[in-house]
Amino acid sequence: MLDAVYFDGRHARGHAVRVALDGDDLHVCGDGIERREPLATLRLSARIGRAPRTIAFADGASCELRDHAALEAMLRRTPLGRGWLHRAEADWKIVALAVVAIGLLAAATLVWGVPRGAQWIADTMPERMTRVLSEQSLDLLDRHLLHKSTLDPTRAADLTGAAEALRAPDGSQPVYRLEFRSAPDLGPNAFALPDGTVVLLDELVALADDDAQILGVIGHELGHVHHRHGLRLIAQNSAIGVLAAWWFGDVSTVLATAPTVLMQARYSRAFEAEADRYAAALMRVNGIAPARLGALLRKLDAQRGQGGADPLGGLLDSHPALLERARALESLPPDGAGRGGAEP
Amino acid sequence: MDSEPTPAPPVQTEPFRFNGSGGEYFGIWIVNLLLTLVTLGLYSPWAKVRRLQYFYRNTELAGAPFDYHGKPWSILKGRLIALGLLLIYHFATTYLSVWTAVALVLIALVMPWLLRNAFRFRAHYSSYRGLRFSFRGSLAGAYGVFLGYGALMFFTAYLAAPLFHQRLKRYQHGNACFGGSAFSFSAGVGRFYRTYLPFMVGFAVLFALAFLPIIGLSASAKAGGKPDPEAVAAAGFGFLAVFLFGALVLGPLFQAAIQNLIWNHTALGPHRFVSRLSGWRLLGITASNFVLVALTLGLFMPWAAVRVARYRASCTSLQVEGSLDAIVADAGVEVAALGEETAELFDIDIGL
Ligand SMILES: [Zn+2]
Secondary structure, X not given: OEEEEEEOOOEOOOEEEEEEEEOOEEEEEEOOEEEEEEHHHOEXXXXXXXXXXXXXXXXXXXXXXXXXXXXXXXXXXXXXXXXXXXXXXHOHHHHHHHHHHHHHHHHHHHHHHHHHHHHHHHHHOOHHHHHHHXXXXXXXXXXXXXEEOOOOHHHHHHHHHHHHOOOOOOOOOOOOEEEEEEOOOOOOOEEEOOOOEEEEEHHHHHHOOOHHHHHHHHHHHHHHHHOOHHHHHHHHHHHHHHHHHHHHOOOOHHHHHHHHHHHHHHHHHHHHHHHHHHHHHHHHHOXXXXXXXXXHHHHHHHHHHHHHOOOOXXXXXXXXXXXXXXXXXXXXXXXXXXXXXHOO | OOOOOOOOOOXXXXXXXXXXXXXXXXXXXXXXXXXXXXXXXXXXXXXXXXXXXXXXXXXXXXXXEEEXXXXXXXXXXXXHHHHHHHHHHHHHHHOOOHHHXXXXXXXXXXXXXXXXXXXXXXXXXXXEOOEEEEEOOOHHHHHHHHHHHHHHHHHOOOOOHHHHHHHHHHHHHXXXXXXXXXXXXXXXXXXXXXXXXXXHHHHHHHHHHHHHHHHHHHHHHHOOXXXXXXXXXXXXXXXXXXXXXXXXXXXHHHHHHHHHHHHHOEEEOOXXXXXXXXXXXXXXXXXXXXXXXXXXXXXXXXXXXXXXXXXXXXXXEEEEEOOHHHOEOOOOHHHHHXXXXXXXXXXXXXXX
């Protein structure tokens, strides 16, 4: 015998009734109600927390029951009594396991899944789209940040010639186009576009002690091109943005933007290190000591320290600390012996 | 409207009550999440039904809970349609062409129909005391509200937002029924403008505060000056602070004011709703939720949802004239069975 409230499905008035199991029938009686229905014609709502459960009759009537223990005891041996979902939700061991599983899944997604997915997107991106994207980006930069280069044309031609003579670490001719621009606001810098365009700023040419250092920077930028860092960064940021919006979206859009910023710093640190390794390998193949690039980074760091810093900047910028990168480059052997270090 | 005899029936205040608990909901939430992840999202309609059932069944009025009967398969269908629209929108706006205009027109034409169906779905699958809710807004009404007033809002830079909101709520609440008993909505446009005004001014001021430093910076950069890094950083922080202030302080105050306005002017037959949310209390709850969710990387979210639901319910009540027992199902209950079939075939639920 169980207390319940019966609704006939036509009136909002409830009836206090008692419910009992009678063979394969459910018996409902009290407050002028007297019904006997086969269990097979009834539907019992799944248990969810401590909320009341409903037994629905085929004609739209229903019973609300609140005594979960008694109801489950009564229906234990009937087809209505099954329901594993609530047992999982109310079992602290399963809940703890779910928390751990989701935590691991989230970590794996951020550290492994998103970079792999981005790599795949970057690798399958059609050549034409990459070119259009790069042309539009350079166009945008030219309009808002960059000025015409004031470099002596013969100096520019010399640098272009030296750059064209460069060999990639695997011996091939790296595919790229060298562009000269000036940007007093940005300071010494260079950056690469996904289609292989390398933009060299006059300020960097002025800062460098010799062509070897400039070729090192070009090698670094070619590393970004080779590993498709630009496209991967765009894809990774979009993915993190979508994931964060999905995760925090219900609560706050403000919170959803934080992970993108945090993860971008982490990802771009990894990219800089990867580009440096490529640059080192390329320099060794072309008979330049990787330490030359390290020396330039030190010089850049010293200049930044004097207040020449700018938070906007391109891919050769602040993070990770320039000095740390310089030390990593200088610790490499100066000749082509350790060429294998180029690949991650 | 009623020409009842003068002895008014006794009025009784029946409070809404939310009985869920954060710990209990956490288990439901995390199992939902895990099943959604391992099924690559296919479980999400089932998760949604379970979440809504938890909140509906734990919400009580006059001793009886609400219930939700949504069908996960219909929701899945609705989500696929919404995804299709999203993809169309995305591709149409990525490559500007004639197709952009075609797709936008197509979406604009389909949207009101979809939203009306969403209202119908939500109402049809909600019940209380064994009786279903329903929504009877006309299709023409939906086009009038979403296309007409929606476009007006867009073209007046949101100055018509209160008007749009009023028309939307009048359409939504004014066409809803519980059993055979109709809801009504009585707040006029003037009231919406009065409620909106301080917040519109507030948001406008915030907007100016957030963008003036950035405009100033870019102007100085155009003039050839080198942007001072500290000024850039200060502008960035200022923007963030203003944004946070808008979302965390003005947001809850606005929500409380608008929810009070809407529900204090909604009635079910002769029974009037009363909403007494305090903006400051809601602000305290959402701000502390924000901090705790951030500190726990999101694990506090179930408690946050339960806290808000409990506070909202505790501030809402129904002034019952006589008794709710008098409400009966619509005369066309036999149609309801057929209605359910058609609802499953044609109605879809898009997450609103
Ligand atoms: Zn770089």
